[in-house]
Amino acid sequence: MIKIGDLNLGDFPLLLAPMEDVSDPPFRALCKENGADLMFTEFISSEGLIRDAAKSVQKLDIYEYERPIGIQIFGNEIASMRDAAAIAAEAGPDILDINYGCPVNKVACKGAGAGILLDIDKMVAMTAEIVKAVDIPVTVKTRLGWDDHTIRIQEVVERLQDVGIQAISIHARTRKQMYKGEARWEYLAEVKNNPRIHIPVFGNGDIDSPQRAKDYKNRYGVDGLMIGRASIGYPWIFNEIKHYFQTGDLLPPPDLEERIRVAKKHLDFSVQWKGEKLGLLEMRRHYTNYFRGMPHFKPYRTELVTSENYQEVCQLLDEVAKVFEGVEF
Structure with missing residues (x-):
């Protein structure tokens, strides 16, 4: 049974990835209806939250039927992220998630999102402050590293676990890869095989069919799957994967x-x-x-x-x- 804090997510949860301009309440409602076990908001700017910017504040909207639901924040200043975490927690989510994975230039090149993978010490210090600032479970979404020369995902997970995160989702690509090339799930298997790691590890990247979901579940040993792009315009994918896990049969596509x-x-x-x-x-x-x-x-x-x-x-x-x-x- 996979748990984050007191949240029971079942034996092998399927997560909806936080996607900008996609994972909003309308889309989340459909994914929940179609089998998503845990969902996250679009990422929310810490600077926007502490300045009470309308666009950022609106993204705090969550609904009871969505639970369990996580709010995700991003930023590059420790003080701003700590204060934004407290604001987000007041909105009543079940989880606070930190975005250490967004690869787009306007985020990563300013030291936020995947940009912080170039400064692991700052990542750890920021995470520690956020964990202390809120009374709900803190989780992280990240990538393998900035590029092939900076893949330190084992160290990252160990150190973030040590300062109190309660689960991690890993997109199995580097920032340099963006969304291209093959996701390298072998690194996730190494994390799962690390005897020091005891928090849930969720895999993300290239999960686009029930068959692949089952293959990656069995091959890499992760605790659940996070699904992003494959769900856009196709929220049925969550129930299709669950049905395939249970029966070995593919559901017919929606008519x-x-x-x-x-x-x-x-x-x-x-x-x-x-x-x-x-x-x-x-x-x-x-x-x-x-x-x-x-x-x-x-x-x-x-x-x-x-x-x-x-x-x-x-x-x-x-x-x-x-x-x-x-x-x-």
Whole structure:
């Protein structure tokens, strides 16, 4: 049984990765409905929180049905991260997660996210301060290292565990790799085989099918899987993996009616939560995956991602339901 603090996550939990402009309440609602065991918010700027910036504060929104839920913060100043952690904890999450893995330039090149992998001592000091600042479990998401010459993941996990984190999620790539090349899960197996490590270790990177999920579970011995890009526009992946673990059989892919239902539910919540303009804008990244494999869908996709009117998008989805009725995926 995998536990983080007093949270019981079952035998082998599936986690929704924190993804900027993706892992918001509308999307999390769908992933929870479809089997995610633990979810995290989008990453939240520590500087934004301590300055009460509207965009950062809105990301603190969590709902009871999402539990267990973690709030993730990022930043490069220890004092700001400590203060932001206290603010985030007041929002009532079950977990506080620290982002030490984001590879994008605007974050990593300022010493936050994966950038802190170039200064392990600062990472440890920052983590220790955050652990002391809150009364809920603190977890970390990180990468193997900055590049192939700075892979010190064994040391990182040992030292972060020593200052009090209660679980770690590791994306099995370096920052230099970004999201390219093969994820190197052998490093995660080495962490799991380290007799000093007793906290849960969750693996992330390239989990895009039930078959691969089972293979990596068995081969690398991690305590659970964190799923990111493969869930975008496809929240069904969590239940598909669970079903495959239990039965060895693949569930049939969701039919058109189900895809339309979920896309509409996602759209409605997105517009409700963010307003029509931003809600429509941030839905655009999901349509390709909602309807992946549908022949001759491109003209409709183009209209869906260019429309700036909620009613028009709803009508387009209704038209898709009629035009492609009976199409198999």
